[in-house]
Amino acid sequence: MNLTTGYPYSLIDNGLVNTYPSLTDSIKTEVAIIGGGISGALTAYYLVNAGLDCVVVDARSIGLGSTCASTSLLQYELDKPLSVLSKQIGFKSAARAYTMCSEAIDTIENISVKINFKLFEKTKSLYFAAYKKDKKLIESEFEYRKKAGFQLQLLSDKEVQNKFGFASPSAILSEQGATIDAYMFTHALLQTIIKKGGGVFDRTKVTKIEYKRNGVKLITGKGHYITAGKVVNASGYEITEFVDKKIVNLNSTYAIASEHIQSHVPVWKDGTLLWNTADPYLYMRLTKDNRVIIGGRDEEFYNTAKRDKLIKKKTALLKKDFSKLFPDIELIPEFSWTGTFGSTKDALPYIGTYNKTPHTYYALGFGGNGITFSVIAAEIILDMITGKKNKDASLFSFAR
Numbered sequence: 204m205n206l207t208t209g210y211p212y213s214l215i216d217n218g219l220v221n222t223y224p225s226l227t228d229s230i231k232t233e234v235a236i237i238g239g240g241i242s243g244a245l246t247a248y249y250l251v252n253a254g255l256d257c258v259v260v261d262a263r264s265i266g267l268g269s270t271c272a273s274t275s276l277l278q279y280e281l282d283k284p285l286s287v288l289s290k291q292i293g294f295k296s297a298a299r300a301y302t303m304c305s306e307a308i309d310t311i312e313n314i315s316v317k318i319n320f321k322l323f324e325k326t327k328s329l330y331f332a333a334y335k336k337d338k339k340l341i342e343s344e345f346e347y348r349k350k351a352g353f354q355l356q357l358l359s360d361k362e363v364q365n366k367f368g369f370a371s372p373s374a375i376l377s378e379q380g381a382t383i384d385a386y387m388f389t390h391a392l393l394q395t396i397i398k399k400g401g402g403v404f405d406r407t408k409v410t411k412i413e414y415k416r417n418g419v420k421l422i423t424g425k426g427h428y429i430t431a432g433k434v435v436n437a438s439g440y441e442i443t444e445f446v447d448k449k450i451v452n453l454n455s456t457y458a459i460a461s462e463h464i465q466s467h468v469p470v471w472k473d474g475t476l477l478w479n480t481a482d483p484y485l486y487m488r489l490t491k492d493n494r495v496i497i498g499g500r501d502e503e504f505y506n507t508a509k510r511d512k513l514i515k516k517k518t519a520l521l522k523k524d525f526s527k528l529f530p531d532i533e534l535i536p537e538f539s540w541t542g543t544f545g546s547t548k549d550a551l552p553y554i555g556t557y558n559k560t561p562h563t564y565y566a567l568g569f570g571g572n573g574i575t576f577s578v579i580a581a582e583i584i585l586d587m588i589t590g591k592k593n594k595d596a597s598l599f600s601f602a603r
């Protein structure tokens with residue numbers, strides 16, 4: 204599957220940061236992890252820290268799946284508003300999912316400190332009404348989130364204009380949010396794992412899995428075996444090659460990074476994350492060198508040839524979306540890219556076991572909160588593998 208095309212900003216900014224070997228022998232390990240993106244890296248980090256012997260394998264060079272394409276906003280807010288999700292799965296479960304995403308941001312901050320990773324930054328997050336008709340949704344959403352215990356303010360049109368310099372009928376300003384460089388974080392985690400004795404092999408594709416009574420045997424494209432007691436599947440959107448159950452709708456999304464804006468004044472206040480109620484939603488963040496990263500304009504197909512043909516058109520549309528909000532700022536897109544994206548029926552990830560594949564645990568953080576979901580997956584899978592009960596696991600289970 205072609206997961207991304209174009210010039211993802213993080214990849215341009217950082218390039219190829221580390222080199223990893225490919226697997227040239229057959230090996231044995233306690234836990235084999237398929238996928239060296241942020242989900243596989245975080246899960247491996249948790250497992251290695253718990254003293255388990257782990258090996259991560261990736262078909263591509265490390266990070267070159269969806270992770271390098273990420274715009275890396277960290278939000279506790281899911282793709283489905285809490286008020287909407289509550290109607291689907293109940294307030295208690297929906298609020299718990301929101302709270303877990305919020306906690307995941309703090310966890311990422313703590314891990315960043317522990318591994319001396321500097322490209323994490325706390326910010327606020329502004330969810331604004333795209334249209335007048337969405338004012339009601341914003342007001343109801345504010346009440347639901349307040350009830351769930353989040354720190355936030357409801358802003359009127361005047362307050363949005365005064366604080367952020369653009370027009371919107373109403374918005375919710377949340378204290379909790381952050382940005383990270385997901386690609387660099389993945390490398391930093393994997394480097395830590397290697398120092399602690401874990402194995403990381405890239406350009407090593409798992410082509411077949413044999414399920415045995417006491418474990419699994421993974422067969423690679425070059426004919427080597429990885430014999431493991433357990434396997435964690437963190438293969439991202441390529442999970443469709445492993446699991447026959449339809450758990451994710453694949454579609455296409457677009458993003459741009461502008462030239463740096465040569466003004467000493469930031470484009471908007473505090474580097475707050477901005478996103479709106481449109482469907483598909485528009486989102487933006489600032490970089491340290493005063494570029495604007497803008498994403499959205501999703502399409503409901505994932506045919507990659509069709510997706511890639513639209514990059515130029517989507518770049519112009521995202522620029523236009525920005526200009527509507529900030530007509531006085533000249534924004535010039537410098538890098539554009541597109542990626543496969545996925546949504547689930549309830550905007551929640553799939554984490555845990557699947558009854559057709561023994562000894563296997565899935566870390567599948569689909570959607571706009573992919574990165575916070577990866578943290579939740581790592582925590583739940585650690586508990587499952589070490590035999591600890593996890594009271595939240597059922598929220599994300601394949602059986603839900």
Ligand SMILES: Cc1cc2nc3c(=O)[nH]c(=O)nc-3n(C[C@H](O)[C@H](O)[C@H](O)COP(=O)(O)OP(=O)(O)OC[C@H]3O[C@@H](n4cnc5c(N)ncnc54)[C@H](O)[C@@H]3O)c2cc1C
Nearest residue numbers: 238240241242262268269270273275276409439542573574
């Ligand atoms: C344009 C865009 C913007 C995004 N913005 C955000 C954002 O702002 N915030 C956010 O939280 N999320 C965002 N996401 C989502 C986020 O990037 C993903 O959720 C996250 O990167 C997924 O990580 P992953 O490790 O699960 O998957 P991946 O990074 O795709 O890693 C999976 C890895 O598995 C490997 N693999 C697959 N099959 C095999 C096999 N058979 N053998 C060996 N290896 C295999 C692949 O090569 C791949 O590297 C965005 C995504 C896109 C495309």
